[in-house]
Amino acid sequence: MQCNFVSVSPESDFSIQNLPFGVCTTSGSKAHHVTVAIGDYALNMATLAKLGLFQSIKGLDAESVFSKPYLNDYMSLGRSVWQAVRHELQDFLSNTHNALRSRISASDASVVTPLREAQMHLPARIGDYTDFYASREHATNVGIMFRGKDNALMPNWTHLPVGYHGRASSIVVSGTPLHRPNGQKRPDQTKPPVFGPSARLDYELEMAYFVGPGNNLGTPLTLQQAEECIFGAVLMNDWSARDIQAWEYVPLGPFLGKSFGTTISPWVVTMDALEPFRVPQPTQEPEPLPYLCDESGSPAGYDIRLAVDIKPKEGSEFYPLSRSNLKYMYWSLRQQLTHHAINGCNMRPGDLCGTGTISGPAEESFGSMLELSWSGQKDITLGDSGITRKFIEDNDVIRLSGYCQGDGFRVGFGQCVGEILPAKRA
Amino acid sequence: MQCNFVSVSPESDFSIQNLPFGVCTTSGSKAHHVTVAIGDYALNMATLAKLGLFQSIKGLDAESVFSKPYLNDYMSLGRSVWQAVRHELQDFLSNTHNALRSRISASDASVVTPLREAQMHLPARIGDYTDFYASREHATNVGIMFRGKDNALMPNWTHLPVGYHGRASSIVVSGTPLHRPNGQKRPDQTKPPVFGPSARLDYELEMAYFVGPGNNLGTPLTLQQAEECIFGAVLMNDWSARDIQAWEYVPLGPFLGKSFGTTISPWVVTMDALEPFRVPQPTQEPEPLPYLCDESGSPAGYDIRLAVDIKPKEGSEFYPLSRSNLKYMYWSLRQQLTHHAINGCNMRPGDLCGTGTISGPAEESFGSMLELSWSGQKDITLGDSGITRKFIEDNDVIRLSGYCQGDGFRVGFGQCVGEILPAKRA
Numbered sequence: 001m002q003c004n005f006v007s008v009s010p011e012s013d014f015s016i017q018n019l020p021f022g023v024c025t026t027s028g029s030k031a032h033h034v035t036v037a038i039g040d041y042a043l044n045m046a047t048l049a050k051l052g053l054f055q056s057i058k059g060l061d062a063e064s065v066f067s068k069p070y071l072n073d074y075m076s077l078g079r080s081v082w083q084a085v086r087h088e089l090q091d092f093l094s095n096t097h098n099a100l101r102s103r104i105s106a107s108d109a110s111v112v113t114p115l116r117e118a119q120m121h122l123p124a125r126i127g128d129y130t131d132f133y134a135s136r137e138h139a140t141n142v143g144i145m146f147r148g149k150d151n152a153l154m155p156n157w158t159h160l161p162v163g164y165h166g167r168a169s170s171i172v173v174s175g176t177p178l179h180r181p182n183g184q185k186r187p188d189q190t191k192p193p194v195f196g197p198s199a200r201l202d203y204e205l206e207m208a209y210f211v212g213p214g215n216n217l218g219t220p221l222t223l224q225q226a227e228e229c230i231f232g233a234v235l236m237n238d239w240s241a242r243d244i245q246a247w248e249y250v251p252l253g254p255f256l257g258k259s260f261g262t263t264i265s266p267w268v269v270t271m272d273a274l275e276p277f278r279v280p281q282p283t284q285e286p287e288p289l290p291y292l293c294d295e296s297g298s299p300a301g302y303d304i305r306l307a308v309d310i311k312p313k314e315g316s317e318f319y320p321l322s323r324s325n326l327k328y329m330y331w332s333l334r335q336q337l338t339h340h341a342i343n344g345c346n347m348r349p350g351d352l353c354g355t356g357t358i359s360g361p362a363e364e365s366f367g368s369m370l371e372l373s374w375s376g377q378k379d380i381t382l383g384d385s386g387i388t389r390k391f392i393e394d395n396d397v398i399r400l401s402g403y404c405q406g407d408g409f410r411v412g413f414g415q416c417v418g419e420i421l422p423a424k425r426a
Numbered sequence: 427m428q429c430n431f432v433s434v435s436p437e438s439d440f441s442i443q444n445l446p447f448g449v450c451t452t453s454g455s456k457a458h459h460v461t462v463a464i465g466d467y468a469l470n471m472a473t474l475a476k477l478g479l480f481q482s483i484k485g486l487d488a489e490s491v492f493s494k495p496y497l498n499d500y501m502s503l504g505r506s507v508w509q510a511v512r513h514e515l516q517d518f519l520s521n522t523h524n525a526l527r528s529r530i531s532a533s534d535a536s537v538v539t540p541l542r543e544a545q546m547h548l549p550a551r552i553g554d555y556t557d558f559y560a561s562r563e564h565a566t567n568v569g570i571m572f573r574g575k576d577n578a579l580m581p582n583w584t585h586l587p588v589g590y591h592g593r594a595s596s597i598v599v600s601g602t603p604l605h606r607p608n609g610q611k612r613p614d615q616t617k618p619p620v621f622g623p624s625a626r627l628d629y630e631l632e633m634a635y636f637v638g639p640g641n642n643l644g645t646p647l648t649l650q651q652a653e654e655c656i657f658g659a660v661l662m663n664d665w666s667a668r669d670i671q672a673w674e675y676v677p678l679g680p681f682l683g684k685s686f687g688t689t690i691s692p693w694v695v696t697m698d699a700l701e702p703f704r705v706p707q708p709t710q711e712p713e714p715l716p717y718l719c720d721e722s723g724s725p726a727g728y729d730i731r732l733a734v735d736i737k738p739k740e741g742s743e744f745y746p747l748s749r750s751n752l753k754y755m756y757w758s759l760r761q762q763l764t765h766h767a768i769n770g771c772n773m774r775p776g777d778l779c780g781t782g783t784i785s786g787p788a789e790e791s792f793g794s795m796l797e798l799s800w801s802g803q804k805d806i807t808l809g810d811s812g813i814t815r816k817f818i819e820d821n822d823v824i825r826l827s828g829y830c831q832g833d834g835f836r837v838g839f840g841q842c843v844g845e846i847l848p849a850k851r852a
């Protein structure tokens with residue numbers, strides 16, 4: 001399928017096969033509204049709805065839902081509505097005989113805005129945010145550093161997707177700078193803790209997915225239901241202050257080492273767009289308990305190429321840090337969500353679940369500086385610039401990106417960017 | 427001060443000195459709206475606003491704010507508005523010359539509803555929910571059971587208020603029954619984990635406080651600012667499935683062992699009402715780092731008498747389980763909130779923070795069955811009924827209550843009640 005409404009380069013993240021959803025404001029539409037990306041443009045979904053593009057879709061009040069300043073209402077509608085909207089959009093963008101095409105030109109500013117002129121916002125009001133820990137390579141690397149090689153993976157790790165609740169209020173959209181956090185840390189184990197800016201500030205390469213319809217309190221989800229629940233995915237940088245985290249996290253888990261900010265990319269790539277990129281997940285041994293045992297159905301993994309790059313404060317260009325892939329993830333998205341709801345915990349539209357740091361087997365695939373510098377024991381060299389890092393320094397910019405490669409097109413996620421500003425004086 | 431609008435018994439939780447806020451529906455007002463309790467009655471704040479009771483208060487659009495189905499907007503307004511509203515209400519209830527008194531009688535159903543006819547709802551939309559672990563006695567008891575007497579308190583515990591993020595979606599209001607959760611547990615450490623209903627279901631006696639105005643991302647709170655931020659407090663039962671929790675919680679903390687449900691009482695007792703019941707907090711040794719060092723200002727503790735009772739499935743009356751007091755709490759509410767925001771984490775109106783289980787030095791003050799039955803090693807006897815418990819059984823009802831005793835009046839919290847229903851078949 002080809003877009004013939006605007007031109008889309010084969011290297012664009014936002015092909016007609018993608019059509020990711022976001023929330024934006026533009027100079028012409030100052031109210032937050034729902035948008036879909038195509039090529040270098042943002043489509044105004046509220047205007048398209050007013051023009052009647054989605055009028056035949058049952059169960060969708062498109063004018064109302066796409067005029068909202070968040071995607072939660074749209075996420076709540078479920079897969080059959082999402083697929084019908086995708087179908088109408090693809091027809092509009094590819095079929096010159098589409099009923100609406102004669103009435104709209106690509107230069108119509110009420111419908112089409114160049115991406116560089118669209119201000120992107122958080123795509124949803126995130127009720128609850130959960131972060132998993134589902135890459136075996138990442139959990140093993142961290143485990144070796146903290147507990148030694150023989151006790152790297154905790155006994156529960158291969159039996160369930162370990163996860164924890166994160167802070168929803170401090171999730172920000174790509175481009176939002178964050179201050180280096182202050183906090184308690186204990187650099188010298190023979191002395192009391194001290195207060196000050198984190199000296200071991202890190203990124204974590206993650207993806208995160210938004211829940212759609214969800215479930216009622218007390219009613220778990222099957223693997224099949226969990227899969228149907230997931231609306232789409234974004235890139236996520238789970239910024240981590242390793243020194244604060246190391247001191248605080250026993251016995252109740254990460255808290256202030258994470259909650260100073262978490263950055264997500266603005267475009268939510270739908271699971272329907274990711275469908276062609278399914279691959280088998282890694283073999284699971286031991287076999288999980290029956291509620292997590294994924295024997296039938298479509299492969300549960302996704303082949304999504306992921307990259308992290310850094311623009312160091314000394315430089316003006318980006319250098320590679322990590323090159324990974326979502327396919328390395330041991331526990332699949334639907335296993336994570338099924339486990340999350342097995343106790344009856346209710347998921348709501350707009351809830352966000354992170355996969356955990358996505359590390360693969362090769363060193364270049366490690367998804368954090370903690371792993372790349374092996375807890376600060378060695379330098380990470382940035383290309384041939386002569387610049388090195390162990391952790392993030394003030395005014396460094398970290399950029400996550402990712403895409404699936406189709407035959408002549410991409411389904412991409414855009415970017416998840418953040419600069420670390422110096423700590424404020426407390 | 428005496429209420430002369432309706433009669434209030436000296437044993438009532440809801441004296442004119444209290445005036446707690448909630449959200450209710452009644453047969454005459456089916457839309458959720460803000461209410462204040464006095465004696466055995468619920469006042470319709472939306473109607474009182476329409477009648478002009480709050481019209482002189484600057485910065486308050488009372489008709490709008492009290493017609494909302496949640497307290498978040500009111501919580502966001504800050505202490506000077508809260509105090510002005512409290513003043514107007516106390517004048518209306520105590521002063522027969524109050525301008526509005528001649529126009530309203532206590533039998534006016536648009537203003538006054540008997541409490542038993544008011545359906546109470548969650549008082550706020552809870553954006554983020556955090557649970558602390560701030561009772562030294564509780565942390566020590568749990569530590570002894572899990573790690574032995576010599577390693578009971580972790581090294582960080584006396585330096586910072588340990589806390590973790592909890593699940594906001596599954597917080598329910600008093601009276602909502604919950605199903606016993608299913609999940610993974612590993613009762614036999616020599617065998618793999620098994621799946622099934624929790625066999626070690628527990629309550630936790632806690633209080634929780636709602637954040638008012640909050641802070642912007644990146645801007646910490648001082649102790650003084652944190653204190654100003656807190657709107658009021660409720661009772662909280664942090665239901666806990668100990669077997670699920672024990673298996674899952676390493677290394678990232680409690681997750682499904684808690685997220686199946688958390689119950690709070692419906693009436694938010696304001697910090698202004700609790701003001702006369704301040705007491706010094708326990709001595710802190712070692713002295714906390716400067717940002718947590720509470721040397722000046724009002725005492726940081728509160729003398730709030732707390733009780734947990736059980737109505738076992740075999741019986742028709744309640745028997746005592748725990749008798750505790752908020753004054754035992756090692757880390758004060760303002761220390762908890764200051765620590766929470768020290769990394770720049772933003773607090774939003776309606777965020778909820780739990781204190782952690784409130785245990786005191788005496789055995790009868792232990793705030794959980796885990797402690798009372800010493801991890802199931804001994805029976806808890808229920809009065810002289812001959813009934814015993816180690817953990818909660820199906821169809822048991824757990825009831826939390828609490829109050830401050832004034833001179834001839836009480837400032838009380840009402841009840842936080844929940845019945846555990848049998849597990850659903852997964």
Ligand SMILES: [Ca+2]
Nearest residue numbers: 204238356357
């Ligand atoms: Ca993470």
Ligand SMILES: [Ca+2]
Nearest residue numbers: 630664782783
């Ligand atoms: Ca607790």
Ligand SMILES: [Mg+2]
Nearest residue numbers: 239258261262
């Ligand atoms: Mg984070």
Ligand SMILES: [Mg+2]
Nearest residue numbers: 665684687688
């Ligand atoms: Mg709970």
Ligand code: NI
Nearest residue numbers: 087088091092
């Ligand atoms: Ni068609």
